[in-house]
Amino acid sequence: MKTLKIAIQKSGRLNEKSVELLKNCGLNFENYKSSLISPVSNFPLEILFLRDDDIPEYVQDGIADLGIVGENVIEETEVDVAYLQRLGFGKCSLKIAVPNNNDIATLADLNGKAIATTYPVILGKFLKKEGITSDIRTISGSVEISPGLGLSDAICDLVSTGGTLKSNGLKPFADVMSSEAILISSKGSENNDLIQELIQRIQSVLRAKE
Numbered sequence: 001m002k003t004l005k006i007a008i009q010k011s012g013r014l015n016e017k018s019v020e021l022l023k024n025c026g027l028n029f030e031n032y033k034s035s036l037i038s039p040v041s042n043f044p045l046e047i048l049f050l051r052d053d054d055i056p057e058y059v060q061d062g063i064a065d066l067g068i069v070g071e072n073v074i075e076e077t078e079v080d081v082a083y084l085q086r087l088g089f090g091k092c093s094l095k096i097a098v099p100n101n102n103d104i105a106t107l108a109d110l111n112g113k114a115i116a117t118t119y120p121v122i123l124g125k126f127l128k129k130e131g132i133t134s135d136i137r138t139i140s141g142s143v144e145i146s147p148g149l150g151l152s153d154a155i156c157d158l159v160s161t162g163g164t165l166k167s168n169g170l171k172p173f174a175d176v177m178s179s180e181a182i183l184i185s186s187k188g189s190e191n192n193d194l195i196q197e198l199i200q201r202i203q204s205v206l207r208a209k210e
C-alpha cells in the first residue's frame with residue numbers, strides 16, 4: 001500500500017502535542033532534529049515537519065495526505081480540505097481587543113477604525129458579516145503592541161490565557177472564532193483504509209484521555 005504522509009508543525013505550540021498524539025497511537029519515529037521527513041518504522045507513514053502556515057496548502061495539494069494544524073490557519077488560508085477530527089489541544093480564540101481606556105463600546109464603534117491583525121481574511125469575513133467597515137492593517141507579528149504605538153485603534157489576535165493582552169493594556173472586546181488543532185486530509189482521501197486506521201487509533205487515544 002502507498003506510504004502516507006502527515007504534515008505536523010516543526011516547532012512551536014502544536015509540535016509537542018502533535019508528536020505525543022502520534023506516539024500514543026503506537027507510531028514509532030524520530031522527532032524532528034534536522035531532517036524534514038521522518039519515516040515511521042511500524043506503519044506505512046512518513047512525518048513531514050513544516051511551518052504551520054504551509055500545512056493547509058500541502059494537504060490541499062496532496063503533497064501531504066494528512067495534516068495537524070490550528071483551525072485558525074486553515075480558515076485564514078481558505079483551503080479546500082476535509083476536516084477529520086478535532087484534537088482537543090492548541091485551544092485558543094481569535095478576538096478583537098481594544099485598549100483599556102477607549103471609546104469603543106459596541107461593534108459599530110469599529111466603523112472607520114484601524115484594526116491590526118495577522119488574520120486579515122478571517123477578520124474581513126467577520127466584519128463583513130457584522131456590516132462593519134474598518135481599516136484592516138495586516139502585519140506579520142507583535143500585533144499587540146500596535147495600538148500603543150499609535151498604529152491601530154484595535155487588534156485582532158489569538159488569545160489563550162489573556163496575559164499578553166493584559167500586559168499590553170488591552171482588553172478582549174469581541175470573539176471572532178474559537179480554534180483548536182484539527183486533523184485534516186486532502187479532499188477525497190478520507191476513505192483511504194490507512195487513513196481510517198489512523199483515525200480509529202487517534203479517536204481511541206482521545207477517548208482514553210476523556
Ligand code: PRT
Pocket residue numbers: 009010011012013014050051052053069070071072073090091092157158159160161162163164165179180181
Ligand atoms: O513557526 P510556525 O509558523 O510553525 O509557528 P507560529 O509561530 O506561526 O505559530 P505558534 O507555534 O505560535 O502557534 C501555532 C498554533 O497554536 C496557532 O496557529 C494556534 O492554532 C495555536 N495557539 C494556541 C496559539 C495560541 N494558543 C496563542 N496563545 N497561537 C498563538 N498564540 C499567541 C498569540 O498570537 C499571542 O501572541 O500567544 C499570544 C497570546 O497568548 P496569551 O496566553 O498571552 O493569551
Ligand code: ZN
Pocket residue numbers: 051052053
Ligand atoms: Zn506560523
